[in-house]
Amino acid sequence: MVGERAVGLVRELQSAAGGRLPPFRAEELGQTLEEMRTLYERNQADVSEAKSGRTDLIFLIRFRHCCLLRNQRCIVAYLYDRLLRIRALRWEYGSILPNTIQFHMAAEEVEWFNRYKKSLATYMRSVGGEEGLDLTQDIKPPKSLYIEVRCLRDYGEFEIDDGTTVLLKKNSQHFLPRWKCEQLIRQGVLEHILS
């Protein structure tokens, strides 16, 4: 059935729950584009025929045109939704993505991510006075400057603002400034403990 591949891409994306990013289906995308090219070429040939009087081709031309539009819509929606997910990655995960996620992104998407990072950084610098304002921090209103954290897995050395380094080993507990740990907590390295 014409258009099945494109809809298959959309279906897969829709079923990836929680905004997860599935691998980039370059091959199916290429096949869909190939299908669109074929449809277009055949329509080109038929349109000139239809103009010189063969009205029975009109249906076929319209049908192919509908298929072309459908494929276009599916592909555009697929790519756009992936970008929305990648954008969410910057906010949820941070500016450095792990390799496993990067493998799922196409080269152009990585490029887009870098440019988005840069735009965001420029914007954040321009807001909030001299040093700028990190908007990705303090997603939940903070209650205190320092928080108690427990380490969930081995991370290594971690340096705090006043120069002291902390060794983050599994199950060790620390009392650290909130702004340094927030990102590690979101990434699952640390766990915020409420007293």
Added chain:
Amino acid sequence: MAEAYFPVGPGLGPEENFLSLDDILMSQEKLPGRAESNLPRLAFALGQGSGAGSGDSIPEVTVGGNYNSRQAPRGAVQGGQRRSGAGHAGSARRGRGLRGAERPCFHRRYCEGLRGSKLEIPMWLAKGLHDSKRRLISVELPKIYKEAWRTVFSADANVVDLHKMGPYYYGFGSQLLNFDNPENPEIAQCILQTFINRFRRIMDSSQNAYNEDTSSLVARLDELERALFQAGQKGLNDFQCWEKGQASQITVSSLVQNYGKRKFTEMDG
């Protein structure tokens, strides 16, 4: 991840949202229709009729000379299921004036779609072929939007399994209003009334099912209702979290939880 990801939602009423994944899947659902004029190769193109299915099924009329089909016709013509009326199709095609100089793909299965034959077409195709003076196809209502089912809905809307009746009852029904059908006002009224009747139960169940398995509650809901249910659940969970004093706790992003057991190797920044 879930918090920062805002997908394009489905459209409201008779307009679809172009970029919405939900709307794309909804418009993939099929409707019954009827061919209004001779539509050659339509059934094959739609993947129905004999020999249809996988691979390229783009119909082609070969024009002038040696046109080599890109996809070699798959195997022999399969006997068996042929639409009624296609038996004489070969001669009909020749009768319509394809000269010997042209080399059409002579497969009988192409010649289906004569006037009046029944078809099942996806919504996107129905919408695309419908505008203009309706000389190509005419669409009929799927059975759940017809009179019989409308009375069922008006009797008691809560018992109907809307997920089985096509998982996009409301969205698809709203799209049906695009085709000029004399029953449109009744259809619209029925969809609205069904929603009103079912809403109370959805709201109640989503606001009171905390930390339990909700699969039995959502099993009979269509997609729109499921989205509502999830919104209700999220509100409930957030409130409970606040009540327990955990609102200020920084939590792991759900993306990380989703990637779960896989090991992360971070790149050096």
